[in-house]
Amino acid sequence: MNKRNLVAMLALSAILAACGKNEPAPSASGAAPAAPAAVTKVVVGLDDNFPPMGFRDEKNELVGFDIDMAREAGKRMGLTMEFKPIDWSAKEAELSGKRVDMLWNGLTITDQRKEKIAFSSPYMENHQIIVVLTKSGIKTKADLAGKVVGAQDGSSAVDAIKKDEAVAKSFKQLKTFGDNVTALMDLSAGRLDAVVVDEVVGRFHVAKKADEYNVLEENFGVEEYGVGLRKDDPEMLAKLNTAMDSMKKDGKAAEIATKWFGKDIIK
Known part of the structure; x- marks a missing residue:
């Protein structure tokens, strides 16, 4: 076999091998994506x-x-x-x-x-109420001047207090806590003079210690949940x-x- 014939045969073999491959079928264009799983x-x-x-x-x-x-x-x-x-x-x-x-x-x-x-x-409607110790003598928001007041960090109580700028500026300190329960414990211990808290929460705790806590008639406004x-x-x-x-x-x-x-x- 001469060199020219050998080259021709090799080329033909390559073509036949390529034709024999199983090429994957092209995917259908515009196929719809899978539907997202239903939220359960x-x-x-x-x-x-x-x-x-x-x-x-x-x-x-x-x-x-x-x-x-x-x-x-x-x-x-x-x-x-x-x-x-x-x-x-x-x-x-x-x-x-x-x-x-x-x-x-x-x-x-x-x-x-x-x-x-x-x-x-x-x-639901809610008020930001002011809880004090019965023995404190605090009767109004004006009486909070020079006092340490507590509220939950990140709560709407903090926002409500800040809206009443004159009263907020009269505080000795506005101290924030991780939760209302801790703030009320500090009130009982005498480390706070008052706590501003959601009414639904405050009334729940006050009812348990009616002799210890008092809720002022004034509050820091009404809001909705x-x-x-x-x-x-x-x-x-x-x-x-x-x-x-x-x-x-x-x-x-x-x-x-x-x-x-x-x-x-x-x-």
């Missing part, structure tokens, strides 16, 4: 030391008014509610970082918070509002409120 669980962020809204009982189980409300709403939405205690002062970061899907624990609706998160329809969600989750917000509206209409929300507060305080 929602992670609810809360402060687990905020009775009676959300706290741990003697068995270390999470209980409270907002816990019951969230569970009932979850049933109506076809979702399982998983409760996750978080640092309440970092709640917006927990939500935006998708470590939780909702903030449901006595969350006050404010214009400042609306810039970062979406809110459900309001479901709502559930916080991410702004990019409008479908979840709509479902939640529908569930909560149905709870109000059929009396379930009133039933839960009566269980925890002795009366219907649903807005």
